[in-house]
Amino acid sequence: MERIAVFPGSFDPVTKGHESVVLRALPLFEKIIIAIGENSGKSSLFSLTQRMTWIKEVFQNHPGVEVSHYSGLTVDFCTQQKARYLIRGLRSQADFDFERTIALMNREMHPEIETVFLLAEPAFSAINSSIVREIYKNGGDIRPFIPDSMTL
Amino acid sequence: MERIAVFPGSFDPVTKGHESVVLRALPLFEKIIIAIGENSGKSSLFSLTQRMTWIKEVFQNHPGVEVSHYSGLTVDFCTQQKARYLIRGLRSQADFDFERTIALMNREMHPEIETVFLLAEPAFSAINSSIVREIYKNGGDIRPFIPDSMTL
Amino acid sequence: MERIAVFPGSFDPVTKGHESVVLRALPLFEKIIIAIGENSGKSSLFSLTQRMTWIKEVFQNHPGVEVSHYSGLTVDFCTQQKARYLIRGLRSQADFDFERTIALMNREMHPEIETVFLLAEPAFSAINSSIVREIYKNGGDIRPFIPDSMTL
Amino acid sequence: MERIAVFPGSFDPVTKGHESVVLRALPLFEKIIIAIGENSGKSSLFSLTQRMTWIKEVFQNHPGVEVSHYSGLTVDFCTQQKARYLIRGLRSQADFDFERTIALMNREMHPEIETVFLLAEPAFSAINSSIVREIYKNGGDIRPFIPDSMTL
Amino acid sequence: MERIAVFPGSFDPVTKGHESVVLRALPLFEKIIIAIGENSGKSSLFSLTQRMTWIKEVFQNHPGVEVSHYSGLTVDFCTQQKARYLIRGLRSQADFDFERTIALMNREMHPEIETVFLLAEPAFSAINSSIVREIYKNGGDIRPFIPDSMTL
Amino acid sequence: MERIAVFPGSFDPVTKGHESVVLRALPLFEKIIIAIGENSGKSSLFSLTQRMTWIKEVFQNHPGVEVSHYSGLTVDFCTQQKARYLIRGLRSQADFDFERTIALMNREMHPEIETVFLLAEPAFSAINSSIVREIYKNGGDIRPFIPDSMTL
Numbered sequence: 001m002e003r004i005a006v007f008p009g010s011f012d013p014v015t016k017g018h019e020s021v022v023l024r025a026l027p028l029f030e031k032i033i034i035a036i037g038e039n040s041g042k043s044s045l046f047s048l049t050q051r052m053t054w055i056k057e058v059f060q061n062h063p064g065v066e067v068s069h070y071s072g073l074t075v076d077f078c079t080q081q082k083a084r085y086l087i088r089g090l091r092s093q094a095d096f097d098f099e100r101t102i103a104l105m106n107r108e109m110h111p112e113i114e115t116v117f118l119l120a121e122p123a124f125s126a127i128n129s130s131i132v133r134e135i136y137k138n139g140g141d142i143r144p145f146i147p148d149s150m151t152l
Numbered sequence: 153m154e155r156i157a158v159f160p161g162s163f164d165p166v167t168k169g170h171e172s173v174v175l176r177a178l179p180l181f182e183k184i185i186i187a188i189g190e191n192s193g194k195s196s197l198f199s200l201t202q203r204m205t206w207i208k209e210v211f212q213n214h215p216g217v218e219v220s221h222y223s224g225l226t227v228d229f230c231t232q233q234k235a236r237y238l239i240r241g242l243r244s245q246a247d248f249d250f251e252r253t254i255a256l257m258n259r260e261m262h263p264e265i266e267t268v269f270l271l272a273e274p275a276f277s278a279i280n281s282s283i284v285r286e287i288y289k290n291g292g293d294i295r296p297f298i299p300d301s302m303t304l
Numbered sequence: 305m306e307r308i309a310v311f312p313g314s315f316d317p318v319t320k321g322h323e324s325v326v327l328r329a330l331p332l333f334e335k336i337i338i339a340i341g342e343n344s345g346k347s348s349l350f351s352l353t354q355r356m357t358w359i360k361e362v363f364q365n366h367p368g369v370e371v372s373h374y375s376g377l378t379v380d381f382c383t384q385q386k387a388r389y390l391i392r393g394l395r396s397q398a399d400f401d402f403e404r405t406i407a408l409m410n411r412e413m414h415p416e417i418e419t420v421f422l423l424a425e426p427a428f429s430a431i432n433s434s435i436v437r438e439i440y441k442n443g444g445d446i447r448p449f450i451p452d453s454m455t456l
Numbered sequence: 457m458e459r460i461a462v463f464p465g466s467f468d469p470v471t472k473g474h475e476s477v478v479l480r481a482l483p484l485f486e487k488i489i490i491a492i493g494e495n496s497g498k499s500s501l502f503s504l505t506q507r508m509t510w511i512k513e514v515f516q517n518h519p520g521v522e523v524s525h526y527s528g529l530t531v532d533f534c535t536q537q538k539a540r541y542l543i544r545g546l547r548s549q550a551d552f553d554f555e556r557t558i559a560l561m562n563r564e565m566h567p568e569i570e571t572v573f574l575l576a577e578p579a580f581s582a583i584n585s586s587i588v589r590e591i592y593k594n595g596g597d598i599r600p601f602i603p604d605s606m607t608l
Numbered sequence: 609m610e611r612i613a614v615f616p617g618s619f620d621p622v623t624k625g626h627e628s629v630v631l632r633a634l635p636l637f638e639k640i641i642i643a644i645g646e647n648s649g650k651s652s653l654f655s656l657t658q659r660m661t662w663i664k665e666v667f668q669n670h671p672g673v674e675v676s677h678y679s680g681l682t683v684d685f686c687t688q689q690k691a692r693y694l695i696r697g698l699r700s701q702a703d704f705d706f707e708r709t710i711a712l713m714n715r716e717m718h719p720e721i722e723t724v725f726l727l728a729e730p731a732f733s734a735i736n737s738s739i740v741r742e743i744y745k746n747g748g749d750i751r752p753f754i755p756d757s758m759t760l
Numbered sequence: 761m762e763r764i765a766v767f768p769g770s771f772d773p774v775t776k777g778h779e780s781v782v783l784r785a786l787p788l789f790e791k792i793i794i795a796i797g798e799n800s801g802k803s804s805l806f807s808l809t810q811r812m813t814w815i816k817e818v819f820q821n822h823p824g825v826e827v828s829h830y831s832g833l834t835v836d837f838c839t840q841q842k843a844r845y846l847i848r849g850l851r852s853q854a855d856f857d858f859e860r861t862i863a864l865m866n867r868e869m870h871p872e873i874e875t876v877f878l879l880a881e882p883a884f885s886a887i888n889s890s891i892v893r894e895i896y897k898n899g900g901d902i903r904p905f906i907p908d909s910m911t912l
Contacts, residue, residue, distance in 0.1 A: 003636065024722055027692070028611065028636065041289075073290045084635070090708070090725065093701040093853045094553035097246040100698070104278035104730055105287070108296045114632055117698065117725035122712055123883045126560035135565070137497075138529045144564045155332065176418055179388070180307065180332065193593075225594045236331070242404070242421065245397040245701045249550035252394070256426055256582035257591070260600045266328055269394065269421035274408055275731045345745075377746045397549045398857040401702040408734035409743070412752045427579045430864035439865070442833045448868045459788065480874055483844070484763065484788065540787070546860070546877065549853040556850070560882055570784055573850065573877035578864055649897075681898045705854035712886035713895070716904045 005029045005085035005116070008037050008074045011051050012044045015132060017124040019058055019147045021089035024118050026064055033081055034059070036069040045133045058147045075110040086115040091125045157181045157237035157268070160189050160226045163203050164196045167284060169276040171210055171299045173241035176270050178216055185233055186211070188221040197285045210299045227262040238267040243277045309333045309389035309420070312341050312378045315355050316348045319436060321428040323362055323451045325393035328422050330368055337385055338363070340373040349437045362451045379414040390419040395429045461485045461541035461572070464493050464530045467507050468500045471588060473580040475514055475603045477545035480574050482520055489537055490515070492525040501589045514603045531566040542571040547581045613637045613693035613724070616645050616682045619659050620652045623740060625732040627666055627755045629697035632726050634672055641689055642667070644677040653741045666755045683718040694723040699733045765789045765845035765876070768797050768834045771811050772804045775892060777884040779818055779907045781849035784878050786824055793841055794819070796829040805893045818907045835870040846875040851885045 007022055011034070022032060034055050036048060044051070052067050059065040070077040078086065086106065088099050103115035119125075127145045136142050143152065159174060163186070174184060186207050188200060196203070204219050211217040222229040230238065238258065240251050255267035271277075279297045288294050295304065311326060315338070326336060338359050340352060348355070356371050363369040374381040382390065390410065392403050407419035423429075431449045440446050447456060463478060467490070478488060490511050492504060500507070508523050515521040526533040534542065542562065544555050559571035575581075583601045592598050599608065615630060619642070630640060642663050644656060652659070660675050667673040678685040686694065694714065696707050711723035727733075735753045744750050751760065767782060771794070782792060794815050796808060804811070812827050819825040830837040838846065846866065848859050863875035879885075887905045896902050903912060 028722070028724070071290075073287065073292045076290075076292070090704065092553050092556075093704050094246065094550065096698065096701050096704040097244050100244075100727060101278045101280050101283065103727055105280070105283055105297070107727075109287070109292060114636070115727065116636070117727075119708060119711055119715075119723065119725075122886055125885070126557045126564075126882055128557050128561070131557065131561055135529060135561070138527075138532075140529045140532070140565060145561070180418070180420070223594075225591060225596045228594075228596070242400065245400050246550065248394065248397050248400040249548050252423060252548070253582045253584050253587065255423055257584070257587055257601070259423075260582075261591070261596060266332070267423065268332070269423075271404060271407055271411075271419065271421075274734055277733070278730055375746075377743060377748045380746075380748070396857050396860075398702065398854065401700050404700075405734045405736050405739065409736070409739055409753070413743070413748060426582055429581070430578055430861045430868075432861050432865070435861065435865055439833060439869070442831075442836075444833045444836070444869060449865070484874070484876070546856065549856050552850065552853050552856040556879060559879055563879075570788070571879065572788070573879075575860060575863055575867075575875065575877075679898075681895060681900045684898075684900070702854065705852050708852070709886045709888050709891065713888070713891055713905070716886075717895070717900060 002031070003029045003085065004031045004033065004081060004083040005087045006033045006035050006074070006078050006081060006083045007087040008035045010044060010129070011036055011055060012129055013046055013051060013132065013146055014055050014058060014150070015127045015129055015145050016147055017089060017091065017120040017127040020120045020124050021087065021118050022059065022065060025087050026062065029064070029085065031064055031066060032087065033066045033068050033083060035077060037074060038069055038071045045136065054150050057151060058149050075106045075113055078113050079110065084113055086113060088115055088117050089120050090117050091120060154183070155181045155237065156183045156185065156233060156235040157239045158185045158187050158226070158230050158233060158235045159239040160187045162196060162281070163188055163207060164198055164281055165203060165284065165298055166207050166210060166302065167279045167281055167297050168299055169241060169243065169272040169279040172272045172276050173239065173270050174211065174217060177239050178214060181216070181237065183216055183218060184239065185218045185220050185235060187229060189226060190221055190223045197288065206302050209303060210301050227258045227265055230265050231262065236265055238265060240267055240269050241272050242269050243272060306335070307333045307389065308335045308337065308385060308387040309391045310337045310339050310378070310382050310385060310387045311391040312339045314348060314433070315340055315359060316350055316433055317355060317436065317450055318359050318362060318454065319431045319433055319449050320451055321393060321395065321424040321431040324424045324428050325391065325422050326363065326369060329391050330366060333368070333389065335368055335370060336391065337370045337372050337387060339381060341378060342373055342375045349440065358454050361455060362453050379410045379417055382417050383414065388417055390417060392419055392421050393424050394421050395424060459485045459541065460487045460489065460537060460539040461543045462489045462491050462530070462534050462537060462539045463543040464491045466500060466585070467492055467511060468585055469502055469507060469588065469602060470511050470514060470606070471583045471585055471601050472603055473545060473547065473576040473583040476576045476580050477543065477574050478515065478521060481543050482518060485520070485541065487520055487522060488543065489522045489524050489539060491533060493530060494525055494527045501592065510606050513607060514605050531562045531569055534569050535566065540569055542569060544571055544573050545576050546573050547576060610639070611637045611693065612639045612641065612689060612691040613695045614641045614643050614682070614686050614689060614691045615695040616643045618652060618737070619644055619663060620654055620737055621659060621740065621754055622663050622666060622758070623735045623737055623753050624755055625697060625699065625728040625735045628728040628732050629695065629726050630667065630673060633695050634670060637672070637693065639672055639674060640695065641674045641676050641691060643685060645682060646677055646679045653744065662758050665759060666757050683714045683721055686721050687718065692721055694721060696723055696725050697728050698725050699728060762791070762842070763789045763845065764791045764793065764841060764843040765847045766793045766795050766834070766838050766841060766843045767847040768795045770804060770889070771796055771815060772806055772889055773811060773892065773906055774815050774818060774910070775887045775889055775905050776907055777849060777851065777880040777887045780880045780884050781847065781878050782819065782825060785847050786822060789824070789845065791824055791826060792847065793826045793828050793843060795837060797834060798829055798831045805896065814910050817911060818909050835866045835873055838873050839870065844873055846873060848875055848877050849880050850877050851880060
């Protein structure tokens with residue numbers, strides 16, 4: 001049975017923290033699907049097309065990485081993709097509390113899907129997409145926080 | 153003097169976690185008022201009528217439980233109800249930080265009202281109403297997270 | 305049925321934080337037994353006799369408070385005392401994590417005993433018995449941290 | 457080189473917690489600029505003019521304190537003001553996690569600006585501006601939470 | 609390349625929480641080595657032989673699980689075993705902080721070894737080996753906390 | 761009035777995290793005294809002489825840094841040194857909780873001494889002296905965790 005994992009998020013935009021987690025998870029899985037969740041009630045700063053283009057650019061040399069998007073429940077998307085694993089990065093204790101709740105509610109609904117947690121590089125442990133967006137909107141330089149291979 | 157407690161919340165919807173906390177608190181009080189706070193600035197997924205109906209259904213065999221609703225400050229509602237106790241459930245450290253701030257600000261305003269904290273069952277410690285709402289809006293099955301006796 | 309609670313601890317020494325929690329819990333219970341746990345593997349700074357004398361002094365005007373000591377499991381002591389409640393004070397998130405584990409393991413062993421958590425006064429939320437002992441051993445003045453009615 | 461610090465926030469309204477942090481930080485700096493950040497996407501309860509008037513009133517006897525406002529990035533405002541230090545108060549673990557992320561992202565953008573953290577008085581550690589606003593909107597008395605010298 | 613993982617610990621004794629983490633991790637790896645770390649400075653309640661016997665009993669029907677023991681650094685043991693993965697269970701925010709530090713220091717020493725975190729069942733999230741030992745030493749019944757298949 | 765700060769600790773051994781905090785704090789103070797606390801009840805891995813030699817080596821090019829040692833209360837040492845400030849580094853939420861308690865108890869005893877908190881570099885946020893000692897005792901290489909200028 002294939003080891004397929006979904007790495008869900010809004011990736012608005014993808015950060016060095018996301019990149020670090022995916023690269024670390026790659027040896028463990030045959031395929032990782034980076035999946036942009038489209039939440040009807042939540043608007044994004046960057047368009048879906050822009051976000052998908054960036055992620056493809058960052059992982060273009062990694063054939064094990066696919067990019068996709070979905071609406072609805074993350075666990076339903078996993079089932080469609082025959083993915084038994086969800087990948088999440090953990091930065092801090094505050095992250096953990098939220099991620100634990102999501103992971104356990106997902107398990108309650110789909111017990112066969114397991115959430116696997118990895119740590120980003122410590123140097124990237126203080127990168128937060130919503131603050132990256134604030135910096136961008138205020139005209140700051142977000143390049144220290146996004147992957148080097150990404151064309152801003 | 154009667155031991156009357158208020159268990160405030162938005163109960164949008166009531167969950168197995170709420171049910172567990174109320175049932176555990178019941179032997180300690182003569183009356184527990186489950187009180188739906190109506191916050192003008194915040195819209196709910198389920199109507200007030202629906203939420204009250206559900207709570208009444210869940211606790212119909214517990215004469216010590218009343219269901220009510222209020223607007224304004226929770227501590228003012230307690231005073232009207234001659235309730236000296238507030239009940240809150242704690243699931244995680246993140247919960248605790250928020251609940252501590254609310255409880256201490258309430259105490260500053262009404263020193264005679266004491267907040268009593270109880271733990272939900274561990275199996276229900278990862279149930280979060282806002283994620284339950286997300287699941288519902290996305291067509292998922294929320295029955296694992298709501299009381300068994302509640303008619304969806 | 306009587307509402308009897310046990311407030312367990314090492315009380316080495318009793319602090320303003322402990323005093324605040326007991327006084328706040330008193331209206332909720334008919335009797336609170338402050339119970340010094342004697343742990344064979346752990347030595348105390350102050351003798352059991354000294355610690356009991358201090359607690360009796362602090363609560364001498366509160367007939368609802370008893371002072372006792374026990375070895376063995378806290379929940380077994382509760383059963384002997386016909387106490388259905390354990391009282392614990394919470395100061396911080398770090399406290400909460402430890403207290404939650406203890407409370408849930410106690411519940412697993414004795415489901416009929418409920419742990420009730422209260423908050424100390426914020427001004428006393430940073431008083432820690434083990435640091436009080438360090439201050440005492442280093443010749444510092446511990447009076448800011450212990451009850452005013454206690455004879456040092 | 458002058459030791460100038462910026463204490464940024466929305467101060468909507470200024471609280472006893474803010475006052476306590478500024479008074480404690482004063483001996484360490486030659487000038488502290490209390491700076492109201494104006495965030496285009498976020499509306500405030502009290503007007504900018506009202507918030508500035510209150511802060512000036514609270515610190516009128518402290519010549520080392522200036523009051524200002526800014527839009528854009530906090531670190532850019534620091535650079536304009538030749539301020540090498542940011543001051544932040546810490547109340548709880550939950551605060552810390554958020555403040556750490558902001559401080560480290562600021563450092564990444566402007567490595568010469570250092571964030572210095574101080575603790576408020578414990579009695580003020582449970583004062584939260586957003587809850588103060590809720591109390592105000594619901595007709596409650598917010599005087600226990602705001603500086604004594606402030607004219608409501 | 610084989611996916612071999614080490615699940616290190618003192619397992620003094622093995623608990624339902626440990627069992628749950630190993631069973632969840634099994635589909636992800638070809639082999640999981642449950643490895644008892646022998647720390648010269650730390651004495652155990654149960655003998656190494658007893659602890660190994662129990663773990664073998666619990667996982668006797670899982671050919672992908674091996675039991676071993678080691679002294680020295682965990683990452684050195686991984687290298688000897690050609691294991692590229694460390695498995696750790698996370699119960700709470702407090703766990704996370706400690707586990708994060710260990711994992712990042714291990715990564716600094718052996719960057720090719722990745723720590724993978726999984727969540728135990730919520731019902732087992734409050735099981736702590738050191739409290740299990742306290743209960744055992746005080747004559748309490750530890751069966752609710754240890755695997756059902758383990759002969760006490 | 762001079763701005764003198766004490767940076768207390770056991771420094772057993774000094775780490776890159778300690779070095780980072782001192783270098784960041786230096787512009788804010790006229791003198792920083794790195795002070796090794798000698799706690800009668802606690803034994804160190806490295807001798808006091810060794811630890812002082814290492815710290816002097818690390819900061820030999822920083823005339824604003826002094827190295828000292830003390831027994832007794834940290835705040836009493838500050839008073840002897842005419843130091844009005846204590847410096848502490850914060851790595852994580854777990855750190856914060858402990859540091860907050862110490863800082864507030866110190867303030868209760870000596871209200872004129874203020875504790876100032878700084879963040880270490882994120883890359884060093886997972887360095888913990890007690891784990892460094894474990895690695896050393898098990899024959900591991902601790903150079904990734906200690907200052908580059910330190911002769912092991």
